[in-house]
Amino acid sequence: MSVLTGVRRRESAENAATRGEAPPGQSRRSRWVINLIMGLIGIWFLLPLAWLLDAAFNPNAGPGLASPQLSVTNFIGAFHTGAGRDIANSLYLAIVSTLVTTAVSLLAGYSLSRRHVPFKGAVLVAVLFLTGLPVTMLLVPIYEMYVAFNWLNSPFWTSLVLASTSVPFAIWLLKNFIDQVPREFEEAAAIEGSGELRTLWRVVIPLALPGVLVSAILTFINAWGAFLIPLVLDSNPGQTPAAVGIYQFLDANAQVQYGPLAAYSILFSIPVLVLYLISSRWLQGGFAFAGGIKG
Amino acid sequence: MAKIVLEGVTKRFKGTTAVDDLDLEVEDGEFLVIVGPSGCGKTTTLRMLAGFDTPTSGSVMIGGKRVNAMPPKDRNLAMVFQNYALFPHMTVAKNLSFGMKIRHEPRATIESEIARIADMLGIEPLLGRKPSQLSGGERQRVALGRALLRKPQAFLLDEPLSNLDAALRTQMRTELQRIHRQFPVTTIYVTHDQVEAMTMADRVALMDKGRLQQIAAPQAMYEEPASAFVAGFIGSPKINLIPGRLRKTGSSVAVSCLSCDIPVNGSAGEVLRNGSADELLVGFRPEEIRPTVVDAADLPVVTGTVEVIEPLGPETHVVVRVGEETLTCKFPARAGLSVGGSIRLELDVAQMKLFDARTGDRIR
Amino acid sequence: MTARTASRPADRARLKPTTVVWLLPAAVLLAVLFLVPVGYAIYLGFTNLELLGPFAQNFSFTGLANLDRMVHDPVFWLSVRLTLIFVIGSGIVAQTVLGLALALLGQRANVTVRTSVGAIVILAWVLPEIAVAFIWYTFAQAGGTLSYLIGHPTTNLLTSAPLLIVCVANAWRGTAFSMLVLSAGLRNVPAEVDEAAQLEGASYWRRLLRVTLPIMRPTIMTNMLLITLGTISDFTLIFVMTQGGPGNATAILPVYMYIEAFQFNALGYGTAIALTIVLIGALLSIVYIRQLRPELAKAKEAE
Numbered sequence: 001m002s003v004l005t006g007v008r009r010r011e012s013a014e015n016a017a018t019r020g021e022a023p024p025g026q027s028r029r030s031r032w033v034i035n036l037i038m039g040l041i042g043i044w045f046l047l048p049l050a051w052l053l054d055a056a057f058n059p060n061a062g063p064g065l066a067s068p069q070l071s072v073t074n075f076i077g078a079f080h081t082g083a084g085r086d087i088a089n090s091l092y093l094a095i096v097s098t099l100v101t102t103a104v105s106l107l108a109g110y111s112l113s114r115r116h117v118p119f120k121g122a123v124l125v126a127v128l129f130l131t132g133l134p135v136t137m138l139l140v141p142i143y144e145m146y147v148a149f150n151w152l153n154s155p156f157w158t159s160l161v162l163a164s165t166s167v168p169f170a171i172w173l174l175k176n177f178i179d180q181v182p183r184e185f186e187e188a189a190a191i192e193g194s195g196e197l198r199t200l201w202r203v204v205i206p207l208a209l210p211g212v213l214v215s216a217i218l219t220f221i222n223a224w225g226a227f228l229i230p231l232v233l234d235s236n237p238g239q240t241p242a243a244v245g246i247y248q249f250l251d252a253n254a255q256v257q258y259g260p261l262a263a264y265s266i267l268f269s270i271p272v273l274v275l276y277l278i279s280s281r282w283l284q285g286g287f288a289f290a291g292g293i294k295g
Numbered sequence: 296m297a298k299i300v301l302e303g304v305t306k307r308f309k310g311t312t313a314v315d316d317l318d319l320e321v322e323d324g325e326f327l328v329i330v331g332p333s334g335c336g337k338t339t340t341l342r343m344l345a346g347f348d349t350p351t352s353g354s355v356m357i358g359g360k361r362v363n364a365m366p367p368k369d370r371n372l373a374m375v376f377q378n379y380a381l382f383p384h385m386t387v388a389k390n391l392s393f394g395m396k397i398r399h400e401p402r403a404t405i406e407s408e409i410a411r412i413a414d415m416l417g418i419e420p421l422l423g424r425k426p427s428q429l430s431g432g433e434r435q436r437v438a439l440g441r442a443l444l445r446k447p448q449a450f451l452l453d454e455p456l457s458n459l460d461a462a463l464r465t466q467m468r469t470e471l472q473r474i475h476r477q478f479p480v481t482t483i484y485v486t487h488d489q490v491e492a493m494t495m496a497d498r499v500a501l502m503d504k505g506r507l508q509q510i511a512a513p514q515a516m517y518e519e520p521a522s523a524f525v526a527g528f529i530g531s532p533k534i535n536l537i538p539g540r541l542r543k544t545g546s547s548v549a550v551s552c553l554s555c556d557i558p559v560n561g562s563a564g565e566v567l568r569n570g571s572a573d574e575l576l577v578g579f580r581p582e583e584i585r586p587t588v589v590d591a592a593d594l595p596v597v598t599g600t601v602e603v604i605e606p607l608g609p610e611t612h613v614v615v616r617v618g619e620e621t622l623t624c625k626f627p628a629r630a631g632l633s634v635g636g637s638i639r640l641e642l643d644v645a646q647m648k649l650f651d652a653r654t655g656d657r658i659r
Numbered sequence: 660m661t662a663r664t665a666s667r668p669a670d671r672a673r674l675k676p677t678t679v680v681w682l683l684p685a686a687v688l689l690a691v692l693f694l695v696p697v698g699y700a701i702y703l704g705f706t707n708l709e710l711l712g713p714f715a716q717n718f719s720f721t722g723l724a725n726l727d728r729m730v731h732d733p734v735f736w737l738s739v740r741l742t743l744i745f746v747i748g749s750g751i752v753a754q755t756v757l758g759l760a761l762a763l764l765g766q767r768a769n770v771t772v773r774t775s776v777g778a779i780v781i782l783a784w785v786l787p788e789i790a791v792a793f794i795w796y797t798f799a800q801a802g803g804t805l806s807y808l809i810g811h812p813t814t815n816l817l818t819s820a821p822l823l824i825v826c827v828a829n830a831w832r833g834t835a836f837s838m839l840v841l842s843a844g845l846r847n848v849p850a851e852v853d854e855a856a857q858l859e860g861a862s863y864w865r866r867l868l869r870v871t872l873p874i875m876r877p878t879i880m881t882n883m884l885l886i887t888l889g890t891i892s893d894f895t896l897i898f899v900m901t902q903g904g905p906g907n908a909t910a911i912l913p914v915y916m917y918i919e920a921f922q923f924n925a926l927g928y929g930t931a932i933a934l935t936i937v938l939i940g941a942l943l944s945i946v947y948i949r950q951l952r953p954e955l956a957k958a959k960e961a962e
Contacts, residue, residue, distance in 0.1 A: 031767065031768075031769070034764050034767050034768050035768050035769050035772045037764060038761070038764040038765065038768045038772050038773070038776050039772055039776065041757070041760070041761065041764075041776065041780075042772070042775065042776035042779055042780070044831075045776070045779045045780050045782075045783050045831065045834075046779050047798075047804055048783075048794045048795060048798050048804070048831070049779065049782065049783065049794070051794065051797065051798065051803075051804055052790075052794050055797075062802055063797045063798075063800040063801070063802045063803035063804075064802050064803055064804055064807060064812075065804050065807075100688070103684070104684040104685045104688055105685060107681040107682070107684060107685065108681065108682050108684070108685035108686075110681065111678050111681045111682050112682075115674075115675060115678040115681075116669075116672045116673060116674055116675075116678070117674070117678065117682070118674060130689070130693065132888045132940070132944065133697070133937065134888075134891065134892030134913075134933075134936050134937060134940060135892060136892050136894065136913045136916055136917075136933045136936055137696075137697060137700050137930075137933045137934065137936065137937050138692075138693065138696045138697065138700065139916075139917075139920070139933065140700060140703055140708075140920055140926050140929055140930040140933065141695075141696035141697075141699035141700045141703055141930070142692065142696045143926075144699070144703070144708070144926070145695075145696065145699070160688070160692060161692055163688065163692075164688050164689060164691075164692035164693045165693070167685055167688060167689055167693075168689070168693075171685060184376055184378060184380040185380055185382060185383075187345075187347055187367070187374075187376070187380065188374070188376060188380035188381075188382070189382075189393070190346075190347075190366070190367040190368045191345060191367050191368070191372060191373065191374045192368075192393050192394035192397060192441070192445070193368045193369075193371075193394055193397045193398065194368060194393070194394075194397055195368060196677055198397070202393075203382060206382075206384040207383065207384060221785075224787065225787035225788050225789065225895075227788065227789055227894065227895040227898075227899075228894045228895065228898075228913075228917070232921065242789075243787060243788075243789040243895070246789050246790070246793060247789060247899050250793060250796070250899065256797075258797060261793055262793075265789070265790040265793055265794070266790075268787060268789070268790060269785075269786050269787055269790050272785055272786070272787060273782070273785055273786075276781075276785045308668040309668060311668075347670065348670045349670055
């Protein structure tokens with residue numbers, strides 16, 4: 001009971017701030033200082049981003065901030081160095097690994113949530129443990145395996161590695177989401193004659209959709225930004241995802257092409273930003289999760 | 296439509312026995328109500344019929360086939376859940392057509408069937424809405440409609456009225472009976488409310504602690520309860536059960552309670568005389584205790600103090616303290632009583648029930 | 660309703676064939692592309708496998724040779740030191756402190772300030788790592804904005820203070836996560852306790868240190884654990900910015916591992932280094948979990 005009233009009361013301090021008043025027990029001057037400090041921190045975060053935006057539209061961009069211009073020369077330049085192709089490669093990697101991860105993890109997560117699985121407790125602990133394993137460990141053995149099977153330089157097989165490293169977290173996330181769906185609906189569907197797959201597809205997934213989408217989006221963002229794994233497994237020119245492409249572009253010339261690189265970076269970042277905006281509503285609840293508190 | 300048989304069905308969960316050696320036969324087309332207090336095993340029984348739980352031992356037979364291992368989706372049953380379990384993300388129409396689509400019925404049939412059911416249950420205006428937009432009563436009718444559309448071997452209903460308010464409940468009770476008359480499908484109805492059991496059932500099966508206590512037609516169960524538990528569960532207000540002692544004097548037998556000695560004749564008397572029962576429970580239903588002014592010679596009369604008066608309109612319930620016991624009595628309205636006043640009651644011995652206080656079995 | 664369904668005891672435990680089928684894809688994928696490589700890595704770490712040359716095909720088990728080489732490799736120990744500085748400095752200290760500061764400030768700041776600063780901080784976090792690497796690479800260059808800010812426009816900070824710069828860049832990138840987690844944790848601290856302390860005359864800092872933070876301990880610990888695990892294997896940022904240099908000034912373990920394995924040919928040795936990363940991560944995790952144990956036990960009891 002005290003937690004409830006506590007939360008309510010704390011919110012009123014924030015609410016007061018929202019209404020533009022000083023929260024109880026705080027002078028106007030201290031509030032001004034708080035806003036100032038926070039603003040300064042904000043500016044520190046903003047500066048590099050400001051440069052990126054500035055440089056992308058400046059045909060003569062250098063490493064420093066310059067007066068803002070509005071030219072798309074850099075964007076065209078970025079495409080000439082292969083940005084379009086590389087971003088398409090990133091799209092392929094991200095989509096394939098997201099589809100594989102989500103499909104595979106849904107089936108496994110549902111089974112771990114609803115069905116009897118021998119040693120389920122141990123399996124769940126193992127899955128949780130795998131989510132914390134650094135990917136660097138897998139690099140050399142997978143490289144060797146891929147050499148042996150001749151799977152190097154294949155976008156498909158590279159995306160499978162990305163998928164497999166995303167699966168443990170996805171299983172954990174989806175299992176927890178499906179746990180929240182009342183079983184009654186599956187029982188009603190069973191009475192109506194629905195088989196297990198149909199029930200999963202038509203009843204469970206729609207009801208667990210926020211969780212499924214969060215998992216898919218997180219997997220996508222992770223695969224989109226993947227660098228080390230494609231660097232090692234698939235660095236054929238023309239096949240690289242944009243993350244590797246930007247790196248190669250950065251390294252390519254003695255004179256760094258700030259403008260086109262800035263434009264390239266922005267192009268590469270936009271899809272992720274959009275996805276984050278879409279899913280931010282669902283992710284907010286997840287941060288209480290990560291803090292180990294019942295959100 | 297099918298006959299349902301449970302043979303020696305037992306269900307044990309970790310540490311508890313939910314259903315204990317249940318034998319039950321439900322005739323084709325019969326409306327059976329399984330009733331009992333919380334935890335008596337009625338819901339578990341229903342779930343075993345549906346296939347959500349597997350019996351630990353015994354057989355479940357539907358339509359002559361042993362279905363213990365058969366998954367719910369193959370049993371051709373229909374179920375109305377306590378919370379209706381309407382798919383929240385689908386419209387009412389989609390909820391109703393869910394099962395028919397699985398059976399690959401042609402679109403025209405689906406549409407005409409939905410129209411028919413919607414008309415019958417009065418839910419036409421709701422077809423495009425989602426369950427969250429419906430009231431409790433409306434959701435219940437949609438759940439009912441979904442079940443009726445299946446044309447199943449049997450209907451299973453799990454406390455379908457418990458989430459409705461009192462007025463709606465009475466209305467739905469009548470409606471369910473009407474539907475059953477129209478579609479006489481074998482129906483198994485689970486509830487904890489004995490009023491629902493009495494008013495709707497062809498037969499009532501009363502369960503307690505996993506065991507079947509009695510199965511009989513409602514009136515028979517009321518008049519001839521098999522045990523003190525049954526007598527106490529069925530009938531509202533509850534039957535008065537007064538502790539009594541057996542008195543054997545020579546060749547006659549009497550039960551002593553409420554400072555009276557009530558002679559017990561006939562076969563019951565024989566049983567008591569030859570048996571070892573000593574402590575008894577004497578049962579009088581509230582309507583079997585009447586106020587009296589003139590003492591009738593053959594009926595025992597007790598004197599007590601009025602404690603509580605509950606006027607209900609057509610009748611009045613009065614709680615009277617007699618010695619150490621309290622008796623609940625059903626009097627005609629306007630009995631002209633006042634709390635604290637003294638009252639003389641005569642006990643209708645002809646209807647008196649006698650139970651063995653130790654085993655609960657009925658002796659008379 | 661949900662409680663009733665959830666509290667029903669589970670039916671008889673029996674493994675259905677469909678369960679096996681549904682678990683199979685995940686099991687196969689994880690086995691082939693995760694578990695087998697893990698096992699293989701543990702083996703390869705003790706071999707003399709190389710990227711090219713005679714030992715690429717005909718490599719052999721060399722026992723503790725790699726371990727021996729590691730122990731005597733000054734760059735390795737430098738790398739371990741650098742990694743710890745990187746993880747603790749930019750991860751635990753910088754991100755947690757900055758995240759906490761932003762969470763605390765945000766509670767009392769003007770709503771416009773809070774929302775806009777929050778958005779910018781989160782934007783820094785959402786950007787792909789390669790973009791962050793490029794931005795900060797530029798930021799620290801001679802002629803870049805940072806060099807102007809500190810008044811030395813001709814200094815390439817990336818060569819003169821590389822470790823500091825990458826730490827700052829990583830903190831810039833990662834603070835949002837801590838900010839969000841700690842904000843949520845802060846909201847769950849009952850205000851009553853804080854108000855009781857106020858009545859006792861405790862100052863803001865004392866309340867913060869003695870009341871608020873101790874209550875938030877499990878949140879802070881979990882946050883640190885997640886940051887540690889994430890940072891210890893971080894590759895892209897540093898590799899793109901400095902390739903581990905100049906010299907070995909920023910060669911944290913993942914970067915060192917890559918260089919040894921794929922640039923200096925020594926795949927076996929590189930794997931051994933990777934195994935060390937896992938080991939360090941595991942040790943640190945144990946430390947955190949030990950710290951969290953009383954809270955975990957309490958949570959289990961409450962269930």
